[in-house]
Amino acid sequence: MFTGIIEAIGRIKAIQRQSSGARIEIETQSLDMSDVKLGDSIATNGICLTVVAFNDASFSADVSMETLDRTAFGNYQIGQHVNLEKAMLATARFGGHIVSGHVDGMANIVSVTERGNAWEYWLQVDKSLKAYIAEKGSVTIDGVSLTVNSIDDDKFRLTIVPHTRAETIIASYCVGHQVNLEVDVVARYVERLLQCRESQSTDSGVSESLLRKSGFI
The missing domain is CATH 2.40.30.20 (Elongation Factor Tu (Ef-tu); domain 3)
Structure with a gap:
């Protein structure tokens, strides 16, 4: 999970296109990499990426075809700058809002x-x-x-x-x-909850409109 508070601006160093997606390398610039481990998550322009290799100055991650199709990543070029945020710690201050890193x-x-x-x-x-x-x-x-x-x-x-x-x-x-x-x-x-409630109400014959008409809500 992330907060949407950007920690550093990175730069795309390399993009290796593959039939199944791509592997990218990001220069982390001022991002503190001292506590990063393999498998950690780093949001890159809002996309949650898993670290598969790293050093003090960069990290690499695999990008799926799903990500390339549904985000602007498919158009990114070497040298392009990106926003970076490491995953939130449970002990950290929550400065933004709940960000999943799953682009809609x-x-x-x-x-x-x-x-x-x-x-x-x-x-x-x-x-x-x-x-x-x-x-x-x-x-x-x-x-x-x-x-x-x-x-x-x-x-x-x-x-x-x-x-x-x-x-x-x-x-x-x-x-x-x-x-x-x-x-x-x-x-x-909230949308999913309402969808499920509507389905349950329809199955039982009890709907939100019926409850409202009867004075229950």
């Missing part, structure tokens, strides 16, 4: 506007994901925990402060840029 889809930057000392980014998502984006709720963009400030159908607005731009790759975003998106995991569980 991609979003596109549709506008960037400087407002005072901050920047406003409007992003567009696939209509299948818009229901999970809530005003003042949390969303993860390339591994960064951010707050949704407003919504317009399948678009939403983020306000980025100077510190976040300086400590992540967000400063490089421009119109048309594609990012990895993970919705708040709580929304996913």
Whole structure:
């Protein structure tokens, strides 16, 4: 599990394409690798990757075809910068929100506007994901925990402060840029819970509308 608080900006050093996916090597730059072990998880632009080799300055990980198909990773190039975060420790401060490292889809930057000392980014998502984006709720963009400030159908607005731009790759975003998106995991569980309850209610003949009509809810 991660928090969406980026620890360092890394750089893609190598990409070895394979029929089953790819193996990538990431230069970790300022990321502290002293406590990293084989099998550890490091979120790379919001994607949970398993460390298969490492040294003081880099780590390697395998990327499946599923990841290449469902995330922006399929378009990444050598030299590209990425956000890095090691898996959260149970004793660490929880500074962002619950981030699983499982990307739900991609979003596109549709506008960037400087407002005072901050920047406003409007992003567009696939209509299948818009229901999970809530005003003042949390969303993860390339591994960064951010707050949704407003919504317009399948678009939403983020306000980025100077510190976040300086400590992540967000400063490089421009119109048309594609990012990895993970919705708040709580929304996913709530949806599944309601689906199961609806199924159970239908099977028993008791529905939410019937309970509401009868004054139980």
